[in-house]
Amino acid sequence: MTANIAAARQALSHLEIDDNPVSIRAKSRDFFWYSPVLKARLDHLTADFVVAPKTEAEVIEVLRTCYAHDVPVTVRGAGTGNYGQAMPLAGGCVLHLKHLTKVREIHPGRVICEPGALLKDIDAACQAQGQELRMFSSTWATATIGGFIAGGSGGIGSCTWGQLRDLGNILRLRVVTMEEEPRVLEFRGAELARVSHAYGTNGVITEVEMPLAPAYDWVGLFLAVPDFDTAARLSMDIANEDGILIKLSSVFECPTAQDYFPRVAPYMREGEHLVALMVAPHAMDAFEVFARRYDGARLIYRSDAATWDRDPGPVFEYGWNHTTLRALKVDPSITYLQVLYPGDGFAKIAKMREMFPGEVLQHLEVIRDHGTCIFASLSLVKFTTEERLEEIVRLHEAHDCLVFNPHRYTLEEGGRQHRDEVQLAFKREADPKGLLNPGKMISWDHPDFDYQGIWHYPGMKAAE
Numbered sequence: 319m320t321a322n323i324a325a326a327r328q329a330l331s332h333l334e335i336d337d338n339p340v341s342i343r344a345k346s347r348d349f350f351w352y353s354p355v356l357k358a359r360l361d362h363l364t365a366d367f368v369v370a371p372k373t374e375a376e377v378i379e380v381l382r383t384c385y386a387h388d389v390p391v392t393v394r395g396a397g398t399g400n401y402g403q404a405m406p407l408a409g410g411c412v413l414h415l416k417h418l419t420k421v422r423e424i425h426p427g428r429v430i431c432e433p434g435a436l437l438k439d440i441d442a443a444c445q446a447q448g449q450e451l452r453m454f455s456s457t458w459a460t461a462t463i464g465g466f467i468a469g470g471s472g473g474i475g476s477c478t479w480g481q482l483r484d485l486g487n488i489l490r491l492r493v494v495t496m497e498e499e500p501r502v503l504e505f506r507g508a509e510l511a512r513v514s515h516a517y518g519t520n521g522v523i524t525e526v527e528m529p530l531a532p533a534y535d536w537v538g539l540f541l542a543v544p545d546f547d548t549a550a551r552l553s554m555d556i557a558n559e560d561g562i563l564i565k566l567s568s569v570f571e572c573p574t575a576q577d578y579f580p581r582v583a584p585y586m587r588e589g590e591h592l593v594a595l596m597v598a599p600h601a602m603d604a605f606e607v608f609a610r611r612y613d614g615a616r617l618i619y620r621s622d623a624a625t626w627d628r629d630p631g632p633v634f635e636y637g638w639n640h641t642t643l644r645a646l647k648v649d650p651s652i653t654y655l656q657v658l659y660p661g662d663g664f665a666k667i668a669k670m671r672e673m674f675p676g677e678v679l680q681h682l683e684v685i686r687d688h689g690t691c692i693f694a695s696l697s698l699v700k701f702t703t704e705e706r707l708e709e710i711v712r713l714h715e716a717h718d719c720l721v722f723n724p725h726r727y728t729l730e731e732g733g734r735q736h737r738d739e740v741q742l743a744f745k746r747e748a749d750p751k752g753l754l755n756p757g758k759m760i761s762w763d764h765p766d767f768d769y770q771g772i773w774h775y776p777g778m779k780a781a782e
């Protein structure tokens with residue numbers, strides 16, 4: 319199968335097409351470079367052209383045309399994903415959804431919008447009616463809802479609501495297939511698992527319906543805590559405090575704040591760890607009672623009574639993968655891991671701290687998992703070599719710490735390392751030529767892959 323790029327491009331020339339090599343390259347990239355492993359392998363990749371449809375009918379036309387000419391299609395929201403999710407491994411067409419931004423309907427408890435709507439714009443529209451998204455990525459200001467559903471996992475709000483994959487956190491998706499004559503399908507309930515977190519490998523989401531929660535003017539807080547275990551305990555306990563409503567509970571091991579958060583650092587003492595919280599304003603009296611239980615914990619910042627010379631910005635932009643971003647700005651040798659700790663996490667976290675002193679810094683995020691609070695970690699890693707990074711991953715796994723490896727570009731390797739039969743079955747049906755985001759689903763290309771070492775997509779465009 320050879321792609322006829324010129325024919326597809328010509329057939330789509332009445333649509334908004336970008337074929338300026340500089341901007342095509344920019345629109346072919348995401349935040350893959352947080353990983354030195356992916357940076358070494360994906361940096362050269364670029365699509366052949368970018369098309370930005372204005373309607374669902376134009377999306378259908380692009381998919382029909384590219385199907386006819388065997389041209390790969392990689393969907394792009396805002397390109398803030400990690401894992402190289404939005405990078406066109408085989409070149410071809412980038413389908414940029416920047417024009418599909420309408421927030422169509424807001425009802426009590428739910429919003430209906432187009433996939434290219436930014437998370438912040440959806441929240442702004444909903445807040446006018448006293449509602450907000452249950453959860454959002456820390457890239458709230460720049461990321462799209464379609465990209466969050468197809469590539470993200472959860473984020474601010476996950477300490478209360480769980481993750482995107484949990485039942486009820488996505489209500490409905492409208493999806494276009496890539497066939498000779500594309501179909502438009504509506505998914506709810508169990509069907510949502512076909513395309514959510516599938517990196518756009520088996521359909522293009524053209525409308526989403528998401529659940530909402532009551533909106534609050536959240537109070538962002540920073541606490542400095544002398545002892546790491548106390549910091550972790552505090553962050554977990556507040557998430558379990560049934561009457562205190564929170565939207566974020568993060569812990570940053572010393573010296574993360576001292577070294578990488580320049581606006582916070584002047585307020586930190588040597589050896590202190592940082593806790594970041596978002597608490598509903600009506601819960602602040604209760605929070606003050608709660609915080610007194612933790613020896614030495616100092617409240618150094620509250621956004622509703624800010625006294626700092628330099629505004630630190632939204633507290634959530636210190637959490638989730640913004641921690642890595644801030645560390646990278648100071649030390650380009652930093653990379654990260656995404657870890658899920660088993661059980662209540664405390665023993666394993668202590669073990670990992672003991673095993674990698676000075677090399678792996680804990681950055682914990684409390685998330686709710688089927689009614690129980692657990693720790694996820696986006697640990698900061700001082701990168702030395704690929705071999706050592708692989709060893710660190712293996713040692714985590716050997717201690718039952720589940721790693722969602724951000725140094726891999728496939729769904730399976732960045733996930734639970736096994737094929738997802740539901741997504742694969744839907745890809746067979748919806749993308750029979752395998753043209754949607756090729757190379758991201760191993761089970762499509764190499765069903766018997768054993769997950770020993772990194773998988774190399776044989777169809778990857780070579781560096782020129």
Ligand SMILES: Cc1cc2nc3c(=O)[nH]c(=O)nc-3n(C[C@H](O)[C@H](O)[C@H](O)COP(=O)(O)OP(=O)(O)OC[C@H]3O[C@@H](n4cnc5c(N)ncnc54)[C@H](O)[C@@H]3O)c2cc1C
Pocket residue numbers: 348349392393394395396397398399400403404415433434454455456457460461462463464465466467468469470471472473474516517518519521522523524638639640643755
């Ligand atoms: C600093 C930083 C912080 C981050 N924090 C978080 C976080 O808190 N939580 C989190 O989950 N992620 C986080 N991420 C990852 C990423 O920002 C989010 O997942 C974000 O929501 C992706 O949205 P996007 O519009 O940028 O998607 P893109 O990067 O454009 O796309 C992501 C994936 O979805 C596919 N896709 C996009 N739109 C569609 C569509 N309409 N139909 C089908 N497939 C589609 C793309 O092909 C790609 O595979 C972070 C990344 C960075 C760099």
